[in-house]
Amino acid sequence: MADVVETAEIPAITPTKLLNDQQRVALLRWMLHARIFDEVTIRLYRQGKMFGSVFAQIGHEAISVGSAAVLQPEDAIFPMHRDLGAHFVRGVPLRTIALNHLARQGSMMRGTDGTGHYADPQRKLYGNISHLGAMIPVAVGYALAAQLKGEPIVVLNYIGEGGAQTGEFHEGLNFAAVRKAPFVLIIENNQYAYSTPTTEEYACKKLSDRAIGYGIPGETIDGTDVERVYEATFYAVERARNGEGPSLIEAICMRMRGHAEHDNASYVPRELLEYWKKRDPLLRYQRFLVENGILSEAEIQQMRHEIEAETVRVLDEVLQLPFPPAEEAFKNVFL
Numbered sequence: 001m002a003d004v005v006e007t008a009e010i011p012a013i014t015p016t017k018l019l020n021d022q023q024r025v026a027l028l029r030w031m032l033h034a035r036i037f038d039e040v041t042i043r044l045y046r047q048g049k050m051f052g053s054v055f056a057q058i059g060h061e062a063i064s065v066g067s068a069a070v071l072q073p074e075d076a077i078f079p080m081h082r083d084l085g086a087h088f089v090r091g092v093p094l095r096t097i098a099l100n101h102l103a104r105q106g107s108m109m110r111g112t113d114g115t116g117h118y119a120d121p122q123r124k125l126y127g128n129i130s131h132l133g134a135m136i137p138v139a140v141g142y143a144l145a146a147q148l149k150g151e152p153i154v155v156l157n158y159i160g161e162g163g164a165q166t167g168e169f170h171e172g173l174n175f176a177a178v179r180k181a182p183f184v185l186i187i188e189n190n191q192y193a194y195s196t197p198t199t200e201e202y203a204c205k206k207l208s209d210r211a212i213g214y215g216i217p218g219e220t221i222d223g224t225d226v227e228r229v230y231e232a233t234f235y236a237v238e239r240a241r242n243g244e245g246p247s248l249i250e251a252i253c254m255r256m257r258g259h260a261e262h263d264n265a266s267y268v269p270r271e272l273l274e275y276w277k278k279r280d281p282l283l284r285y286q287r288f289l290v291e292n293g294i295l296s297e298a299e300i301q302q303m304r305h306e307i308e309a310e311t312v313r314v315l316d317e318v319l320q321l322p323f324p325p326a327e328e329a330f331k332n333v334f335l
């Protein structure tokens with residue numbers, strides 16, 4: 001882990017008046033949970049104790065945490081594969097997350113999936129499926145159903161900039177705009193869709209400019225500044241709740257690992273990663289909290305140690321549990 005306070009090259013946070021200090025500490029705690037879960041699972045993957053894809057969120061934490069923290073419990077979240085932060089904000093227990101990621105018996109996906117591709121309807125968390133973009137119309141449909149029933153809820157949906165190049169992105173957002181659905185879509189622009197850089201994904205300057213074409217507000221923000229993410233989401237959610245319709249937010253960040261841990265991302269220029277290392281969402285926020293007297297460096301280190309110890313303990317316990325019986329693989333599957 002990098003030092004809490006590093007050099008002056010780390011850009012400052014844009015503080016929002018919407019947050020009090022207690023909420024700020026909670027944001028840091030959730031971001032730490034997401035980061036540490038990644039660090040521990042990457043280790044397990046390298047030790048051959050995890051199978052399938054380990055999608056790290058490193059570099060994305062401010063987006064999922066800063067936006068999910070705005071919502072009320074009755075609002076719905078449709079995350080993508082780098083939004084573990086939102087799962088922690090929603091209160092999904094560490095053990096439940098670990099059971100699924102380690103594909104153990106009794107996990108939400110009954111061991112048929114080893115990632116965050118799960119739904120937790122009780123917590124109004126409707127997980128992504130593999131088909132990029134396909135959940136956008138589903139999330140819009142959820143928002144429209146609530147609108148028709150007169151329920152004052154908002155649906156927050158996330159998509160990568162790669163996933164934003166699918167037909168469903170356009171169809172879903174256009175329909176949401178026409179029907180003034182209580183819907184907020186955040187594009188997590190992390191510069192690469194697998195090995196494809198943004199220059200080969202789209203030709204416009206800013207993906208938020210597309211909002212003009214749908215007749216809705218759109219803005220591009222720094223996705224490594226958790227307070228900026230909170231503020232942008234807050235106003236988009238307020239607008240949606242007031243019946244004024246959807247918004248599009250493009251949050252810029254960097255995927256600091258490979259697409260998943262099997263990929264060493266050798267196609268990403270090292271200088272680019274060096275540039276974004278200084279914009280590490282955790283480093284930036286930790287520095288802000290220390291400089292503003294909200295937490296001391298020692299308190300942050302203490303918080304980190306506690307979360308790390310808890311994460312290691314829970315994952316170790318789950319590792320001892322059995323995999324499901326093979327027949328489970330055939331349940332709920334069309335053969």
Ligand SMILES: Cc1ncc(C[n+]2csc(CCOP(=O)(O)OP(=O)(O)O)c2C)c(N)n1
Pocket residue numbers: 082130131132133159160161162163164166190192193194255259
């Ligand atoms: C419709 C569709 N096309 C292709 C794929 C294969 N695929 C899986 S992840 C991925 C890249 C995703 O990039 P992005 O949406 O930017 O998210 P990131 O992984 O960079 O966070 C691709 C092409 C897929 N799952 N679904």
